[in-house]
Protein backbone atom coordinates (compact mmCIF):
# COMPACT_ATOMS: atom_id res chain seq x y z
CA UNK A 1 0.00 0.00 0.00
CA UNK A 2 1.41 3.44 -0.82
CA UNK A 3 0.44 6.85 0.50
CA UNK A 4 2.36 10.03 -0.26
CA UNK A 5 5.46 8.08 -1.45
CA UNK A 6 5.39 5.94 1.71
CA UNK A 7 4.94 2.21 1.19
CA UNK A 8 3.49 0.20 4.08
CA UNK A 9 3.99 -3.53 4.60
CA UNK A 10 2.22 -5.40 7.35
CA UNK A 11 2.08 -8.84 8.92
CA UNK A 12 1.42 -10.48 12.30
CA UNK A 13 4.36 -11.75 14.34
CA UNK A 14 4.82 -12.31 18.10
CA UNK A 15 1.02 -12.22 18.45
CA UNK A 16 1.20 -8.55 17.41
CA UNK A 17 0.52 -6.46 14.31
CA UNK A 18 3.82 -5.56 12.61
CA UNK A 19 4.07 -2.57 10.27
CA UNK A 20 7.05 -1.53 8.14
CA UNK A 21 7.10 1.80 6.30
CA UNK A 22 9.60 2.51 3.53
CA UNK A 23 10.09 5.31 1.00
CA UNK A 24 10.55 2.89 -1.87
CA UNK A 25 8.50 0.01 -3.18
CA UNK A 26 10.60 -2.98 -2.07
CA UNK A 27 8.58 -6.11 -1.39
CA UNK A 28 11.76 -8.21 -1.16
CA UNK A 29 13.30 -6.00 1.54
CA UNK A 30 10.04 -6.06 3.53
CA UNK A 31 10.01 -9.83 3.37
CA UNK A 32 13.67 -10.01 4.58
CA UNK A 33 12.79 -7.69 7.49
CA UNK A 34 9.85 -9.91 8.47
CA UNK A 35 12.08 -13.02 8.25
CA UNK A 36 14.59 -11.34 10.57
CA UNK A 37 11.85 -10.61 13.12
CA UNK A 38 10.61 -14.21 12.82
CA UNK A 39 14.16 -15.51 13.42
CA UNK A 40 14.34 -13.59 16.71
CA UNK A 41 10.79 -14.58 17.67
CA UNK A 42 11.79 -18.24 17.24
CA UNK A 43 14.76 -17.73 19.61
CA UNK A 44 12.96 -15.72 22.31
CA UNK A 45 9.37 -16.96 22.41
CA UNK A 46 7.89 -18.62 25.51
CA UNK A 47 4.53 -19.09 23.82
CA UNK A 48 5.62 -22.34 22.18
CA UNK A 49 7.23 -25.47 23.60
CA UNK A 50 10.50 -24.95 21.70
CA UNK A 51 12.87 -21.96 21.55
CA UNK A 52 16.27 -21.21 23.05
CA UNK A 53 14.60 -19.46 25.99
CA UNK A 54 12.31 -22.48 26.48
CA UNK A 55 15.39 -24.76 26.51
CA UNK A 56 16.70 -22.74 29.46
CA UNK A 57 13.28 -22.93 31.15
CA UNK A 58 12.92 -26.69 30.59
CA UNK A 59 16.35 -27.20 32.25
CA UNK A 60 15.47 -25.13 35.37
CA UNK A 61 16.90 -26.67 38.54
CA UNK A 62 18.86 -29.21 36.50
CA UNK A 63 21.56 -27.77 34.27
CA UNK A 64 22.91 -24.75 32.45
CA UNK A 65 22.16 -24.24 28.75
CA UNK A 66 24.52 -22.71 26.18
CA UNK A 67 22.66 -20.19 24.01
CA UNK A 68 23.37 -18.02 20.96
CA UNK A 69 24.83 -14.53 21.30
CA UNK A 70 21.56 -12.53 20.90
CA UNK A 71 19.76 -14.70 23.47
CA UNK A 72 22.65 -14.43 25.94
CA UNK A 73 23.00 -10.67 25.45
CA UNK A 74 19.31 -9.97 25.85
CA UNK A 75 19.08 -12.14 28.99
CA UNK A 76 22.15 -10.39 30.43
CA UNK A 77 20.59 -7.01 29.77
CA UNK A 78 17.21 -8.13 31.20
CA UNK A 79 18.93 -9.45 34.33
CA UNK A 80 20.78 -6.14 34.81
CA UNK A 81 17.46 -4.24 34.57
CA UNK A 82 15.94 -6.67 37.08
CA UNK A 83 18.75 -6.20 39.61
CA UNK A 84 18.36 -2.41 39.80
CA UNK A 85 17.25 -1.52 43.34
CA UNK A 86 13.42 -1.60 43.71
CA UNK A 87 13.09 -2.48 40.01
CA UNK A 88 9.61 -3.48 38.81
CA UNK A 89 11.31 -5.23 35.90
CA UNK A 90 11.90 -8.95 36.46
CA UNK A 91 13.08 -11.32 33.74
CA UNK A 92 12.22 -14.32 35.94
CA UNK A 93 8.51 -13.33 36.10
CA UNK A 94 7.57 -16.30 33.82
CA UNK A 95 5.83 -18.54 36.41
CA UNK A 96 3.48 -15.66 37.33
CA UNK A 97 2.82 -14.71 33.68
CA UNK A 98 1.88 -18.35 33.01
CA UNK A 99 -0.33 -18.48 36.11
CA UNK A 100 -2.34 -15.36 35.21
CA UNK A 101 -2.48 -16.10 31.44
CA UNK A 102 -3.46 -12.45 30.79
CA UNK A 103 -4.17 -11.93 27.09
CA UNK A 104 -4.50 -15.68 26.53
CA UNK A 105 -7.39 -18.16 26.80
CA UNK A 106 -8.30 -19.14 30.36
CA UNK A 107 -7.18 -15.98 32.16
CA UNK A 108 -8.57 -15.58 35.68
CA UNK A 109 -7.48 -14.24 39.07
CA UNK A 110 -5.33 -16.96 40.68
CA UNK A 111 -5.54 -17.98 44.33
CA UNK A 112 -3.35 -16.07 46.79
CA UNK A 113 -1.49 -19.27 47.75
CA UNK A 114 -0.64 -20.06 44.13
CA UNK A 115 0.70 -16.51 43.69
CA UNK A 116 2.80 -16.78 46.87
CA UNK A 117 4.24 -20.14 45.73
CA UNK A 118 5.20 -18.72 42.31
CA UNK A 119 6.75 -15.59 43.86
CA UNK A 120 9.33 -17.87 45.48
CA UNK A 121 10.60 -18.97 42.05
CA UNK A 122 10.83 -15.53 40.43
CA UNK A 123 14.07 -14.25 41.95
CA UNK A 124 16.29 -12.63 39.26
CA UNK A 125 19.44 -13.46 41.25
CA UNK A 126 18.60 -17.16 40.68
CA UNK A 127 19.29 -16.62 36.96
CA UNK A 128 22.99 -17.48 36.80
CA UNK A 129 25.00 -16.33 33.79
CA UNK A 130 28.39 -17.49 32.55
CA UNK A 131 29.94 -14.93 30.16
CA UNK A 132 32.73 -17.25 28.99
CA UNK A 133 30.43 -20.16 28.13
CA UNK A 134 27.41 -18.04 27.05
CA UNK A 135 25.32 -20.26 29.28
CA UNK A 136 22.30 -19.62 31.49
CA UNK A 137 21.24 -21.63 34.56
CA UNK A 138 17.99 -21.24 36.46
CA UNK A 139 18.87 -22.59 39.89
CA UNK A 140 15.30 -23.38 41.11
CA UNK A 141 13.00 -26.00 39.56
CA UNK A 142 9.95 -24.38 37.95
CA UNK A 143 11.72 -21.08 37.20
CA UNK A 144 10.97 -19.47 33.82
CA UNK A 145 12.52 -16.55 32.00
CA UNK A 146 10.00 -14.31 30.16
CA UNK A 147 11.39 -11.67 27.79
CA UNK A 148 7.95 -10.32 26.79
CA UNK A 149 8.69 -6.87 28.23
CA UNK A 150 12.01 -6.41 26.43
CA UNK A 151 12.29 -8.60 23.31
CA UNK A 152 10.30 -6.35 21.01
CA UNK A 153 12.61 -3.45 21.88
CA UNK A 154 15.71 -5.50 21.10
CA UNK A 155 14.18 -6.69 17.81
CA UNK A 156 13.08 -3.17 16.75
CA UNK A 157 16.71 -2.03 17.16
CA UNK A 158 17.99 -4.98 15.09
CA UNK A 159 15.51 -4.06 12.31
CA UNK A 160 16.83 -0.46 12.38
CA UNK A 161 20.43 -1.74 12.15
CA UNK A 162 19.52 -4.10 9.29
CA UNK A 163 17.81 -1.31 7.33
CA UNK A 164 20.89 0.90 7.80
CA UNK A 165 23.11 -1.95 6.56
CA UNK A 166 20.87 -2.24 3.50
CA UNK A 167 21.43 1.45 2.75
CA UNK A 168 17.96 2.52 3.90
CA UNK A 169 18.15 5.90 5.64
CA UNK A 170 14.42 6.53 6.13
CA UNK A 171 11.78 4.15 7.44
CA UNK A 172 9.72 3.01 10.39
CA UNK A 173 9.08 -0.31 12.11
CA UNK A 174 6.15 -0.78 14.49
CA UNK A 175 6.06 -4.06 16.42
CA UNK A 176 2.81 -3.23 18.22
CA UNK A 177 3.78 -0.86 21.01
CA UNK A 178 7.43 -0.54 19.94
CA UNK A 179 8.08 1.98 17.16
CA UNK A 180 11.60 2.60 15.89
CA UNK A 181 12.13 5.39 13.33
CA UNK A 182 14.90 6.11 10.83
CA UNK A 183 15.12 9.64 9.37
CA UNK A 184 12.26 10.87 7.17
CA UNK A 185 12.80 12.82 3.95
CA UNK A 186 9.49 14.63 4.56
CA UNK A 187 10.62 15.90 7.99
CA UNK A 188 9.60 14.17 11.21
CA UNK A 189 7.57 11.04 11.85
CA UNK A 190 4.25 11.58 13.60
CA UNK A 191 3.45 8.86 16.13
CA UNK A 192 0.12 8.67 17.95
CA UNK A 193 -0.22 8.22 21.71
CA UNK A 194 -3.33 6.11 22.20
CA UNK A 195 -6.25 7.10 24.36
CA UNK A 196 -6.56 4.39 27.02
CA UNK A 197 -9.71 2.22 26.96
CA UNK A 198 -11.06 4.02 23.87
CA UNK A 199 -11.47 3.06 20.19
CA UNK A 200 -8.26 1.68 18.65
CA UNK A 201 -7.67 4.86 16.61
CA UNK A 202 -8.51 7.38 19.39
CA UNK A 203 -5.47 9.43 20.48
CA UNK A 204 -4.70 11.66 23.45
CA UNK A 205 -1.94 13.25 21.42
CA UNK A 206 0.79 12.76 18.86
CA UNK A 207 4.52 13.25 18.90
CA UNK A 208 6.97 14.21 16.18
CA UNK A 209 10.35 12.49 16.18
CA UNK A 210 13.17 11.47 13.87
CA UNK A 211 15.75 8.72 14.47
CA UNK A 212 14.13 7.87 17.80
CA UNK A 213 12.29 4.97 19.37
CA UNK A 214 8.82 5.43 20.81
CA UNK A 215 7.64 2.63 23.12
CA UNK A 216 4.27 2.57 24.84
CA UNK A 217 3.10 0.20 27.57
CA UNK A 218 -0.44 0.46 28.78
CA UNK A 219 -2.83 -1.24 31.15
CA UNK A 220 -5.42 -1.13 28.34
CA UNK A 221 -3.45 -3.36 25.92
CA UNK A 222 -3.99 -6.77 27.50
CA UNK A 223 -6.38 -7.24 30.39
CA UNK A 224 -9.47 -9.07 31.54
CA UNK A 225 -12.25 -8.10 33.92
CA UNK A 226 -13.27 -10.06 36.99
CA UNK A 227 -14.96 -9.08 40.25
CA UNK A 228 -15.59 -5.58 38.84
CA UNK A 229 -11.87 -4.96 38.38
CA UNK A 230 -9.50 -4.80 35.41
CA UNK A 231 -6.45 -7.08 35.64
CA UNK A 232 -3.71 -6.08 33.17
CA UNK A 233 -0.51 -7.77 32.06
CA UNK A 234 2.24 -5.72 33.73
CA UNK A 235 2.83 -7.58 36.96
CA UNK A 236 4.36 -6.27 40.17
CA UNK A 237 7.19 -8.71 40.96
CA UNK A 238 6.89 -7.82 44.66
CA UNK A 239 3.20 -8.73 45.07
CA UNK A 240 2.57 -11.03 42.09
CA UNK A 241 -0.51 -8.95 41.14
CA UNK A 242 -0.84 -6.41 38.27
CA UNK A 243 0.85 -3.09 39.10
CA UNK A 244 -1.76 -0.78 40.54
CA UNK A 245 -1.06 2.96 40.57
CA UNK A 246 -2.22 6.19 38.92
CA UNK A 247 -0.98 5.21 35.45
CA UNK A 248 -2.93 4.10 32.39
CA UNK A 249 0.10 4.23 30.07
CA UNK A 250 3.71 5.28 29.75
CA UNK A 251 5.44 6.23 26.49
CA UNK A 252 9.23 6.41 26.39
CA UNK A 253 11.19 8.35 23.76
CA UNK A 254 14.83 7.23 23.47
CA UNK A 255 17.47 6.37 20.88
CA UNK A 256 17.25 2.61 21.42
CA UNK A 257 13.96 0.76 21.67
CA UNK A 258 15.60 -1.66 24.12
CA UNK A 259 15.96 1.21 26.61
CA UNK A 260 12.39 2.30 25.89
CA UNK A 261 11.09 -1.18 26.64
CA UNK A 262 13.02 -1.47 29.92
CA UNK A 263 12.05 2.03 31.05
CA UNK A 264 8.32 1.61 30.40
CA UNK A 265 8.31 -1.24 32.93
CA UNK A 266 10.62 0.57 35.40
CA UNK A 267 8.43 3.68 35.23
CA UNK A 268 5.24 1.67 35.65
CA UNK A 269 6.73 0.45 38.91
CA UNK A 270 7.82 3.92 40.06
CA UNK A 271 4.71 5.96 39.21
CA UNK A 272 4.76 9.59 38.01
CA UNK A 273 6.64 11.40 40.77
CA UNK A 274 9.47 8.92 41.34
CA UNK A 275 9.55 8.17 37.60
CA UNK A 276 10.14 11.85 36.73
CA UNK A 277 12.82 12.06 39.43
CA UNK A 278 14.59 8.96 38.07
CA UNK A 279 14.56 10.39 34.53
CA UNK A 280 16.38 13.54 35.68
CA UNK A 281 19.49 11.35 35.88
CA UNK A 282 18.93 10.09 32.29
CA UNK A 283 18.79 13.03 29.87
CA UNK A 284 18.35 10.85 26.78
CA UNK A 285 15.29 9.01 28.14
CA UNK A 286 12.01 10.95 28.14
CA UNK A 287 8.51 9.93 29.19
CA UNK A 288 4.89 10.77 28.54
CA UNK A 289 2.65 9.58 31.38
CA UNK A 290 -1.09 9.20 30.84
CA UNK A 291 -2.93 8.86 34.16
CA UNK A 292 -6.27 7.44 35.20
CA UNK A 293 -7.50 10.91 36.19
CA UNK A 294 -6.75 12.26 32.71
CA UNK A 295 -3.44 14.02 33.10
CA UNK A 296 -0.82 13.86 30.36
CA UNK A 297 2.56 14.54 31.97
CA UNK A 298 5.70 15.18 29.90
CA UNK A 299 8.92 14.51 31.86
CA UNK A 300 10.72 16.78 29.37
CA UNK A 301 10.49 17.55 25.66
CA UNK A 302 14.01 17.56 24.23
CA UNK A 303 13.88 14.91 21.51
CA UNK A 304 10.25 15.27 20.38
CA UNK A 305 7.34 17.65 20.04
CA UNK A 306 3.98 16.76 21.59
CA UNK A 307 0.61 17.88 20.24
CA UNK A 308 -2.48 17.26 22.35
CA UNK A 309 -5.51 15.82 20.49
CA UNK A 310 -8.02 15.27 23.29
CA UNK A 311 -9.24 18.27 25.31
CA UNK A 312 -10.71 16.11 28.07
CA UNK A 313 -7.10 15.57 29.22
CA UNK A 314 -4.99 18.08 31.17
CA UNK A 315 -1.44 18.61 29.87
CA UNK A 316 1.38 19.08 32.38
CA UNK A 317 4.81 19.83 30.96
CA UNK A 318 7.51 19.32 33.62
CA UNK A 319 10.03 21.25 31.51
CA UNK A 320 8.20 24.57 31.85
Ligand code: FAD
Pocket residue numbers: 013014015016040041042044045046047088089090091093097103146147148149150151152176177178216217218221222233234235236237261264265
Ligand atom coordinates in the same frame (compact mmCIF):
# COMPACT_ATOMS: atom_id res chain seq x y z
P1 FAD B 1 5.27 -4.66 28.00
O1 FAD B 1 4.70 -3.80 29.06
O2 FAD B 1 6.54 -4.25 27.36
O3 FAD B 1 5.52 -6.11 28.62
C1 FAD B 1 4.53 -6.83 29.31
C2 FAD B 1 4.87 -8.28 29.20
O4 FAD B 1 6.10 -8.54 29.89
C3 FAD B 1 3.84 -9.21 29.82
O5 FAD B 1 2.91 -9.64 28.85
C4 FAD B 1 4.71 -10.32 30.36
O6 FAD B 1 5.04 -11.21 29.32
C5 FAD B 1 5.97 -9.62 30.78
N1 FAD B 1 5.93 -9.03 32.12
C6 FAD B 1 4.87 -8.78 32.93
N2 FAD B 1 5.26 -8.19 34.07
C7 FAD B 1 6.62 -8.06 33.98
C8 FAD B 1 7.61 -7.52 34.85
N3 FAD B 1 7.28 -7.01 36.04
N4 FAD B 1 8.89 -7.55 34.47
C9 FAD B 1 9.24 -8.07 33.26
N5 FAD B 1 8.35 -8.60 32.39
C10 FAD B 1 7.06 -8.58 32.75
N6 FAD B 1 1.40 -12.86 22.14
C11 FAD B 1 0.44 -13.72 21.73
O7 FAD B 1 -0.74 -13.46 21.96
N7 FAD B 1 0.76 -14.86 21.06
C12 FAD B 1 2.05 -15.18 20.78
O8 FAD B 1 2.32 -16.21 20.15
C13 FAD B 1 3.09 -14.28 21.21
N8 FAD B 1 4.40 -14.55 20.95
C14 FAD B 1 5.38 -13.67 21.35
C15 FAD B 1 6.72 -13.93 21.05
C16 FAD B 1 7.72 -13.05 21.44
C17 FAD B 1 9.16 -13.34 21.11
C18 FAD B 1 7.36 -11.84 22.13
C19 FAD B 1 8.41 -10.85 22.53
C20 FAD B 1 6.04 -11.58 22.42
C21 FAD B 1 5.03 -12.47 22.03
N9 FAD B 1 3.69 -12.23 22.32
C22 FAD B 1 2.72 -13.10 21.90
C23 FAD B 1 3.27 -11.01 23.07
C24 FAD B 1 3.58 -11.18 24.54
O9 FAD B 1 2.81 -12.22 25.08
C25 FAD B 1 3.32 -9.89 25.32
O10 FAD B 1 1.98 -9.55 25.26
C26 FAD B 1 4.08 -8.75 24.76
O11 FAD B 1 5.42 -9.08 24.64
C27 FAD B 1 3.88 -7.59 25.68
O12 FAD B 1 4.58 -6.53 25.17
P2 FAD B 1 4.08 -5.07 25.39
O13 FAD B 1 5.06 -4.19 24.70
O14 FAD B 1 2.65 -4.98 25.01
O15 FAD B 1 4.11 -4.89 26.97
Ligand code: MG
Pocket residue numbers: 148149150217260261262264265
Ligand atom coordinates in the same frame (compact mmCIF):
# COMPACT_ATOMS: atom_id res chain seq x y z
MG1 MG C 1 8.31 -3.12 27.91
